[in-house]
Each structure stands twice: as C-alpha cells, then as structure tokens.
Amino acid sequence: MPDEPPASRVRRPRMTPERELELLTTTIDVLREVGYEALTMDAVATRARCSKATLYRQWPGKPQLVAAALYATRPVDASAIDTGTLRGDLLAFVTTLAAQAEQDTALIAGLGHATLTEPALALALRESLIEPEHEHVLSFVRRAVERGELAGTPAAMAFLPQLLFAALFTRRLFEDAYADADYLVGFIDGAVLPALRNS
Template sequence: MAPRKEQQIFQATLELLAAKGYEGLTVEGVAERSGVNKTTIYRWWPSKAALLAAALVEADLLVSAPPDTGSLRGDLEALLRGVAALLTSPPAADVAVAALGAAVHHPELATAAQRFFADRFAREEAVFARARRRGELPDTADPMLIMDLLAGAVWLRAVFRGLPLDDDFAAGAVAAVLDGVTRPKAADAAKSLGEVP
C-alpha cells in the first residue's frame, strides 16, 4: 500500500478513536473517512484491533524523533515535554487517552499498547546510548526504569489527576530522577566539596 494512503487510513482510525472511542471505531467508518474501500483495509488489517495497533505505532500523529540536545538532562527534559504535549494537546491527547482506556477494557488491544510503548522506548534508547558514550550514565543505569519514572509522572499528573503541567515540570521531574530528592548525607556533602579525602 502507498505510504500516503496508509497514513490517511491511520489518521482516520485515530480520529474516529478520539471522537467515538473504541466501541464506536469501525472499519467501515475508517473506510468512509479515509476514502479507501473497506475490503482494502481488511486485506491489510484483519480486524479493527489490528488496524488500531498499526495506527498507534505508525501514524505520523504520534511519531516523534528522539531529541539530541547534547546532554542527558536536556534530552530527558525534551522527551518529557514531548510526552506532556502528547497527553495534553488535542488530537493526540484524545487518541492517547482513548487508546489507554480501550486497552484496559479490551484484552485484544493489550498487545497494541505494549507494541506502542516498546516502539517509543526503542526510539528513545538512542538518548541513553549517547549519554553512556559521553560518560553521563553508568552502564548499571536502567533506561526503561528512568523513562517509566518520568513518563509515568506525566501520565499520572495530566491524565489521572487532571492537573496542569507548568513550564518547570519537565526540569523538576528530570532533576528528581537524576539528582534525587533527599539531602545528601553530611559525609557525602563534605566529600563532594573536597573537605574529606
């Protein structure tokens, strides 16, 4: 299938998902909205779950290139701002929330959600590989845990708590993960200041 036509189908799929939820999403509706015959859609995707799974991973609406600011902190802040925009700016926010809700209630979509997050993490791994090469991140650090902590904070605040994300949220969340939130012990603080050999 031509890439442009495929993107039209994916766009129509996500628009219908955002507007009508998973229950209201139909292959017939996607066909009508995208101008593609439903038999063509079924030829490529045998069910609406399969179609939605492909759309979540491959639609231009949800794709973003990993940032390269020159530092791990800068890259993580940029990544977090991207997640925040995804979850707070229509139509992407409507799509993300509808897809999450659908995955919770429809087991056949659990794989789609897993594939979406696996794809996003695969793209983000370049950030951590560069940070290791620059000596900013030890080999023992777990990139998935770092991203779960950061992205989870955005999901929890924006989607579940319904609170706004101010301009300082990304920097604060990244600082909490990279620097910690407790005061260093006196000996550690003195050592960092060069007072202890």
C-alpha cells in the same frame, strides 16, 4: 496470446505512503471522537473514503490499525533525538509531547481502559508502539553511559519509560492540570535525572 493470470493473482498497486498516513490520521480523528470501543473499521473506511477491504489488506483488525495509527501520528520520533546530553535528549522528548498532553490524555486513558478487556489491543500497542519507543528512550541512557555522563548503567533505567509515561498522563488525576512543558522540565530535573545518576 499468453494466458491471463487468474483474478486472485492480479497484483493490486501498493498503497502510497501518503495515502497510508491519510488513513491512519483519519483513524486517530475517529478514535478521538468516539473512543476505542465505538470505533469500527466501517466508520474509518467511510471517513477515509475507502473500502473496508482496503483497511483489512493493510491491518488484520481494529487493534492493529489503532496501534499503527498511534505510531504513525506520534508527536515526536524518539529515534531522531540526539542532542549530545542526557538532559537534552530527555527534554527534547517530553517537551514535544507536552504540546499535545491536553488532547492526548483522554485518548490514552481511554485506550488504557480498553486494554483491560481486550488483550489483542494491549499486544498490538506493545509490539507496534510501546516497545519500539521504549527502546529509543533507553538509548538516551546508553549514549550517556558511553559519553561518560553516567558512571554505569543505572538501575533506574529499567523504569525510565514508565516514569515518563506516568508523568505525562497522570498529572490530570493528581493536580487537575495537564503535563505542560514547565511541569515536565521540573520532573526531569527533580526526579528522573537524580534517579538515573544515583542508581
């Protein structure tokens, strides 16, 4: 009879994609309720009905778990957008985000504050969420250049992700309103497209 492998070498079944999404969605639910500072791996594990060890097998810590949760539950997948025009791509991106602006503005503001005191969170958000999504958004402009919509790569392209992010999450501060679809369409037509076409 062959020797049985030591317990440390026994392979555990991999988590299914459905279960992983359930854990990440639960993380967002807890994050919305208590904020980043008060969120703990224990609280997520309790809500998700799993062990804390299960979470740590998938994510090294709270910053990585939160970043993964934000990426997995993002309202729009920019990589899937290709309408055939630069304006169409930009509108498809921002109008989908507008539907969640009211509930996401406070969440993003809280995370922004947390990154000031927790570099690990800032790094996790950049690596897992911001940089991949920024690259997809910049691809809207690259395709426009390839189609001949733009004469060349515009200087404003380097600031496009920041422009969109600011429009989405700062309207509440300036106008006491959330960034709805009408506001964002006006922003794209009045500010973003002119900047890209004239730079």
